[in-house]
Amino acid sequence: MTSATRSAPTPYLRALWLMALTVGLMLAQAVAAQNRPESFSDLAEEISPAVVNITTATVVERGAGPMPMVPEGSPFEEFFEQFRDRMPQGNGGERSRRSSALGSGFVISEDGLVVTNNHVIEKADEIEVEFFNGDTLAAEVVGVDPKTDIALLRVQTDKALPFVKFGDSDTAEVGDWVLAMGNPLGQGFSLSAGIVSARNRALSGTYDDYIQTDAAINRGNSGGPLFNLDGEVVGVNTAILSPTGGSIGIGFSMASNVVKRVVDQLEQYGETRRGWLGVRIQDVTDDVAEAMGLEEARGALVTDVPDGPAEKAGMRAGDVILSFDGHEVSDTRELVRRVGNTEVGKTVRVIVNREGKTQTLKVTLGRREVAEGAVPAGQQNQQEQSGPEKMDMFGLSIRPLNDELRAQLEVGPDASGLVVTDVDELSAAYEKGVRAGDLITEAGQKQVATLGGLEDRIAEAREAGRKSILLLVRRAGEPRFVALPLEDE
Missing domain, CATH: 2.30.42.10 (PDZ domain)
Incomplete structure (x- = not known):
């Protein structure tokens, strides 16, 4: 028997190989099916009782709006007095109207703590929470945090309420399935599904940490929860990006790790207590x-x-x-x-x-x-030395700060530095935002009050092999560092 004859597979071995391949494909499909659930119905049934609709009412006084101004003694004065007298009067003596708004929220404790967005309940005189089973309860505000747009409410109830727990938003990865639930456009309880599109998004707030999702979020979803597939809240639906006002698949939910810290402080203190450096x-x-x-x-x-x-x-x-x-x-x-x-x-x-x-x-x-209202530290006053009155460098016209310029710039007597009086619009300094009226207080991380001092700092930077020099520029008291290239000089 030749070696070729011995190595040839038998029909039995080929059948075993095909069977193993088939089983492997079936297992791969099963794994894929687990990653792509056919239905969210079981999860929706589990989490729905803890999601709420929020309705607010605000009394708007008509008297708060602009009224016609009639000079005293005018022949129209009596006419407008009669017109006001005929207007329907409210309890406060002025006609008023009620304004309402809709939003969403979710229960986080069996004794009635509810999380929503601050903008949902801001300035509301009355807040009503509607549960999935149709029950409604009045809510009071425990505390709010405008910086993260989070509000904590409480409803009074004699029975334990269904609630949901916060998850770890840091574990949410791009591509993970998420569910948004709430009251979009006032249509009642609604569920939408999507994925995490991006993480760590910032919009405009100091403490922004948003999860971006393509799960449909519309007006009325604000304050509602964003769930992972374990039924944990990983975000609070807050904003959408849309030219039309409707969902185009770009929604933002404040990350649960941020929300949880805020909620814990609001529950304990009724306000936030953040560290300050x-x-x-x-x-x-x-x-x-x-x-x-x-x-x-x-x-x-x-x-x-x-x-x-x-x-x-x-x-x-x-x-x-x-x-x-x-x-x-x-x-x-x-x-x-x-x-x-x-x-x-x-x-x-x-x-x-x-x-x-x-x-x-x-x-x-x-x-x-x-x-929050702390006043910035004033600059240490330096003794002004004699020297040139004006110098052009970096595309800037610069003069030492004197009493006349202090008055023009409205800076205090303790301020010192060099004043930018003109800027070449083709210069790197202009591109980096330097403008006439700016005050240069440091160069090369050392204070400067004279043109000679600035020249010394430039010389030191060149000797150190620097390609640019760092200037500390102040505008209306606000400081900013700007690096300007030395090779232009």
Whole structure:
């Protein structure tokens, strides 16, 4: 018998091979079927009792609107008095009307805590919660957080209510199935399905962390839950992106990990209590990183340090925050969220890059809500030295700050720096947003008050091999770092 004859497969072996292949294909299809459920009916039946419709009513006083102004003694004065006297009167002496709005929400505890959006119940005089079984209960506001658009309500009931739990929104991955439930366009309870389209979206808020989904979300869905397939809430449906006002498959739900922290504080305190570091910051761009000699463009660049926790810990303008409480900081958005989510009064380690070296500062956080109206730190006054009155560089016309310019710019007597009096619109400085009236207070992370001082900083940057120089520019008291190229000079 030849070797070729011995290696040839028998009909029996071929049959076994085909059977194994068939079984493998069937298993693959079964796995795919598990990932793509044929129906959400069982899950919908489980979660529906905890989802609610919310109706609000607001009394709008007609007297609050504009009324005709008639000069005293005018021949029309008596006519308008008679007209007002004939108008129907409300309890307050002015005719009023009721305005209503619809939204959604969900129950998170058997004793009646309900989560919704702040914009659903804002300025409402009456709030009514309708449950899936048709029961309705009046609700009172426990607390609201406009920054995340979250509100916590409570209804009074003698029986245990069905409720849902928050899930971990950090585990929601792009492509995962999600379900949105609520009261779209006032049509009553409705379920829509889709996937997670994107994560960590920011719209306009300081603490934004939205899950983007193509599950249909329309007006009236606001405040309703976004569920994963385990029946856990991973988001609160808040906004849509649409040129028509209807769903086009771009909806946004505030991530549950953000909502849960807010809800816990609202339940405990009736308000939020966020950590406060006490700095003004901006992102580290590539040109800023090069101007500062940083190896990579990451972290949060401190532009100002008003009186507060960071100032007491020794932080300075020009520091780059690289780590906060053991977590690396990639950009300003991440730092703001981590600080806001940290307990008020906690002492944390903050690692900064200062003039090319790292330093560790211990900062005891304050409370942001208390410090919201804090006044920015004033600039240290520097003794003005004699020198030229005007200089053109970087496409800018620059003059030292004097009493006349102080009056024009409305800055205090302690302010110091160099005033931009004109900007070439073809210059890099103009492209980066520098405008006439801006005040340059630092160059190369050192304070400047004279043109000679600015020239010294430029010379130091060139000697260090820098391609650009970092300027701290203030406009109406607001600081911002700008990196301008040296090769243009």
